[in-house]
Amino acid sequence: MVWFEKLKLNKQLVRSVDEAGFTNPTELQLKTLTRIVGGQDIIAIGPEGSGKTTAYVLGVLNRFNYAPEGVPRVLILVPDKEQVMAVLEQFERLNKNKSISIVSLYVTPGIEAQMDALADGADIVVATPDRARAIYLKLGLNLNKVDLFIVDDADQMIKAGMQLPVTELAISIGKCQHLIFTEVMHGKLEKLIMPFMNQPAIVEVEELEETPLQTHPQLLYNVPNFGTKLNLLNLFMYDDELFTKTVVFVNTQATADKLYKNLHSRLRDAVAFLNPQFFDTNGFKNTEDFKAAENCRVLIVAKERNESVNLNGIPFLIHFDLPAEKETFIEHIIDHQPDSKDESLAITFATDLELSQVKKIEQAIGKKIPVASLPDELVIENEIKAKKTEEKQPAKSSDSAPGAAFHEKKAANAKTYNYSSGQKAKMNNKRKH
Incomplete structure (x- = not known):
């Protein structure tokens, strides 16, 4: 009835x-x-x-x-x-x-x-x-x-x-x-x-699993496009004091190559591949070697070839892409050593088109992923294009000029990520890695 x-x-x-x-x-x-x-x-x-x-x-x-x-x-x-x-x-x-x-x-x-x-x-x-x-x-x-x-x-x-x-x-x-x-x-x-x-x-309505999975702390950054993802990754990686060891997950080798080329121009040998395709490319056969390498801070992992990746003890895990299978993502963020003092932070970059996949992941792990505010210093790609269009047009007055404050700080000096004070304290503890 x-x-x-x-x-x-x-x-x-x-x-x-x-x-x-x-x-x-x-x-x-x-x-x-x-x-x-x-x-x-x-x-x-x-x-x-x-x-x-x-x-x-x-x-x-x-x-x-x-x-x-x-x-x-x-x-x-x-x-x-x-x-x-x-x-x-x-x-x-x-x-x-x-x-x-x-x-x-x-x-x-x-x-x-x-x-x-x-x-x-x-x-x-x-x-x-x-x-x-x-x-x-x-x-x-x-x-x-x-x-x-x-x-x-x-x-x-x-x-x-x-x-x-x-x-x-x-x-x-x-x-x-x-x-x-x-x-x-x-x-x-x-x-x-x-x-x-x-x-x-x-x-x-939200329908989450009644028993949440034990995962690493997580943050979600909702960005408009691939270019802004790349800018955000660069902004984070500029901070070599905080991001001491970071694994970056991507879905394809083509994306991995783009990230490597972009990061390598500044980080040089501080960025590497897991199992590189070519012998003369900077890389490691496993994450243990990456963690032991003093001069390398960023490890790019293309979609694994049916092999598990040991992520224990790595301070930052960044999903630049969301895997096609949510189970792959969940395996990355599961905290297999919840009593360990070496805490990891899982960061996800997602465009609007990937948010439905984020929802499915949240359903499966039984909890929402906190959404972080985009850093003030982040360069949004579509804003750059809009600015270039404005520059081509005749200026009507001095008041109509594009905001100069958008690039007020150099990215290398920008370390304000809009984290809460508690989150900053947790992340700062990772510098010992």
Whole structure:
């Protein structure tokens, strides 16, 4: 009875969820379904498995309490064909009103069959943005009566570069309810929804493991792009008093080569590879040799070739890239010697597009990774480009000149990383390594 009493679903849907074995709604469903039924715009943020798809499928079906007209009233956008099929499967599982026509649109050879299906009548359209936009531009998708617009896995849309078709479809629809479902919220996603959402309710749920793993202390730096990651790494490595021994993880050899070339110009033999590809490249066969080398401070580790890396006693572990498998990351940050006096700090660099992966890691380790403020001295790459553009334009007045204080300090002298006093004290204790 929870579904009916708390969420006000119609009796037919209550029977459907009971038959499907959904005894109780998830936290996300409890927080969103009444808002969906009430017609409110929503941004729902939750991890995989939190019930996002079921929430909006129930909200959609609850709208059809009468014989449908065969004209699209609901448009659901998902990233790919596989997700289209998953959504259709959930509709099939919960929908007992067989008069409702559901049409799927996705990239496949030939577009005519999908246009014919729409012409035969569609009440709900589940589509990938690119195919929906293509058919809309061919006048095959009628958006005039759509009163519910849903974007599922919105963070994946950003990764796939589908912002343009999503936005064009959204602004082509008149006044309607908007629902956005995502695993993570970030600046790029905010920019995507800004043109068509107005003061939405934001619902966020966290589903962490009940027993947190024993990990090293961690910090997360959210940066806009690769170039800024590189600047941040350089800024840290300039401080040879604090960063005495650092292992830097990257995913590919190409990235490892870029980091080595960039750091080597200043650090020289203080930077090295683990198992270098070429015999004349500075490197070590294992981390024990790296720790014993007095003049080497930075060890770059490309994606391991199915081999474990002994990280005990290394003060700083930096993930420049996030591994494709979260288990690899977790193995790096697990504290195998929690009673040791030689504490390590695990630092992660992540762009907006990598934050969904960070969320999955947080779920697995059972705790949030603290977010650190970017250092004031950090050079943000897109700001540099903007400054160069401004310099090419004629100056209107002395007041419009770019801020000179941005490079007030040399990076080599900049050691203010916005750490708390307690964190600084912990990190300073590592200088003995």
